[in-house]
Amino acid sequence: MFLRAWAYTCKYIVEKGEAPRLLPEEITPSFEWKSIQDSKGLEEAYINLWATIGKRLESGSDSNPRSVEPLPKLEVQPNLLRANFHLSSEVIKKLRESVLRYHPEATDPTKRLNLSTYVLACSYVSICLVKARGGDADREVYFAWSADCRSRLDPPLPPNHFGNTAVVHHIVSKAGDFMQENGLAIIAEKLSASIKRLEKGLIEGSNERLEMLLSLGPEVQLISVAGSTGLEFYNTDFGWGNVEKVELTSIDRTGSFSVLDIRNGSDRRTEIGVALKRPEMESFASFFSNGVEVIF
Structure with missing residues (x-):
């Protein structure tokens, strides 16, 4: 919401030479919080x-345990490489067809899988990351993702509600599931089922989930997605035309990957941003490109 309002203001100043007195209703931020029911505490x-x-991070310092100061900044690991990869709409279509070959029952409306571009891209990237890491096939892999709560709350919040109104969910599976020939179908089905559970319990387990994810040891591979996928970064116009290049710098510190939507007329692509050390990056790039070729 802030991005859209700021872009509108900048574009207005460029075109009109002055700041707008009012924002359009659809991008005027709403700061109403009273309707949110926090029944789970x-x-x-x-x-x-x-x-x-x-x-924990201060490890025994005399700092006030009730302080709301920012947590210590995560450092960027040395020798890290950043790269972007693209999945065309045609590749996304092939990924969907590949999943349906292993789940023919999904054509039944009552058993339909959520095979959105987001689900397919996240599933494909996660299996490439697990293969690139290698290691024991029996180790656990957690995939964490966030969902926009605004339209899912009761009562729902308006789409122009200002705030980070998101909830974290996750799936867990053995690394071997990601590495199988039908790994894409396995992970896409798990992620689809996780999304469907939002309808029954949006914030179920939220009290425990975040602490659990933050306490995972190094023996567990934690994969997560950075940013908010609903924000159309590449369609944002600050007065000089659409954005040419977007980088989510947080992935350098958190180990997450980014998923951004690029639309230019009939050309639609999904951009994947990853930050890995060179050996893992080379393996990831190989699995990413070779996997696409196998699908075709």
Whole structure:
């Protein structure tokens, strides 16, 4: 919401030479919070978790455990490479067809899988990351993703609600599931089922989930997606035309990958951003490109 409002303001200034007195209704931020029902006590739980994490990271310092100061900044690992990869709409179509070959029952409306571009891209990237990491096929791999809560709350929040109104969910599977020949179908089905569970319990387990994900040891591979996929970064116009290049710098520190939608007329692509050390990046690039060729 902030991005859209800021882009509109910048474009207005460029074109009109002055700041707008009012924003259009659809991008005027709404700051109404009273309708949000916190029946699970998430506010207190997250504040307590924030304080606990701060104490862990400070490791015995005399800092106030109830402080709301920012947590220590995550450092960028040395010798890290950043690269972008693209999945065309044609490749996404082939990925979908590949999944359906292993799940023919999904053509039944009552058993339909959520095979959106987001689900297919995340599933494909995650199996490439697991293969690139290698290691024991029996080790656990967690894939964490976030969902926009605004339209899913009861009562729902308006689409112009200002704030990071998102909830984290995850799936867990053995590394071997990602590495199988039908790994894409396995992970896409798991991710689809996780999304469907939002309809029954949007915030179920939220109290425990974040702390659990933050406490995973190095023996577990944690894969996550950075940013908000609903934001059309490449269609944002600050007054000089659409954005030419977008980089989510957080992936350098968090180990997440980014998924961005690029639309230019009939050309639609999904851009994947990853930051890995050279040996893992080379393996990832090989699995990514070779996997696409196998699909075709």
